[in-house]
Amino acid sequence: RKEVEQDPGPFNVPEGATVAFNCTYSNSASQSFFWYRQDCRKEPKLLMSVYSSGNEDGRFTAQLNRASQYISLLIRDSKLSDSATYLCAVIKIYNTDKLIFGTGTRLQVFP
Amino acid sequence: GAVVSQHPSWVICKSGTSVKIECRSLDFQATTMFWYRQFPKQSLMLMATSNEGSKATYEQGVEKDKFLINHASLTLSTLTVTSAHPEDSSFYICSARVGPENSPLHFGNGTRLTVT
Numbered sequence: 001r002k003e004v005e006q007d008p009g010p011f012n013v014p015e016g017a018t019v020a021f022n023c024t025y026s027n028s029a030s031q032s033f034f035w036y037r038q039d040c041r042k043e044p045k046l047l048m049s050v051y052s053s054g055n056e057d058g059r060f061t062a063q064l065n066r067a068s069q070y071i072s073l074l075i076r077d078s079k080l081s082d083s084a085t086y087l088c089a090v091i092k093i094y095n096t097d098k099l100i101f102g103t104g105t106r107l108q109v110f111p
Numbered sequence: 112g113a114v115v116s117q118h119p120s121w122v123i124c125k126s127g128t129s130v131k132i133e134c135r136s137l138d139f140q141a142t143t144m145f146w147y148r149q150f151p152k153q154s155l156m157l158m159a160t161s162n163e164g165s166k167a168t169y170e171q172g173v174e175k176d177k178f179l180i181n182h183a184s185l186t187l188s189t190l191t192v193t194s195a196h197p198e199d200s201s202f203y204i205c206s207a208r209v210g211p212e213n214s215p216l217h218f219g220n221g222t223r224l225t226v227t
Contacts, residue, residue, distance in 0.1 A: 032213040043204050043218040044155065087154065089215070097143065097212050103154040 001026050004090050006102035013109055017078045021105045023088030024070045032091040033064055033071045037084045038104065044087055047073075078109045114139065115207050117219030124195055124226055131191045132222045134205030140185035141207035145216060149202040161188040195226040
């Protein structure tokens with residue numbers, strides 16, 4: 001089983017739609033969680049950290065479910081510019097410092 | 112603005128030659144930097160952790176003699192792909208952390224390597 005798993009998609013949604021992605025992780029000792037956005041042929045850029053209590057940044061909401069070992073990203077009112085690959089990332093174990101990525105979920109927003 | 116700078120952005124080289132990629136932290140000191148590789152339609156795979164003033168720590172399956180890492184200063188780490196082969200063609204991205212161990216990584220703009 002992969003350490004961090006995501007549905008690769010693609011998710012094709014119309015503008016204005018709400019879309020949600022999940023990401024599961026295998027190591028229950030994982031400590032920190034993040035969502036990154038990666039545009040084609042570019043480096044990943046941090047979208048948001050994921051906190052235990054859940055957090056929101058504008059149209060984006062991230063949640064963590066430790067019991068089921070997954071994190072989620074909800075995008076409301078999708079824009080064309082949201083089209084990208086969304087990568088979840090997990091710091092595997094606190095003191096190893098390594099950030100492990102999922103394979104990413106591709107989102108395509110159409111007019 | 113960018114906090115990590117990587118150079119070059121792309122490079123084409125012939126099989127058997129070596130390529131050096133530089134990664135710099137901007138306006139902060141990075142005792143640790145991380146080198147990732149990404150093949151088309153795949154995720155980022157951690158290759159090695161670069162430690163300032165000491166040897167790099169390589170992930171399983173990554174040849175340390177082929178991918179030489181030097182972290183001679185607090186703002187610069189270099190990755191040299193030695194005797195490159197076409198299968199080394201990939202997107203190489205460095206990253207660093209601004210903050211404590213559990214904070215996210217910030218990535219350089221990446222280097223697209225094509226070996227002919």
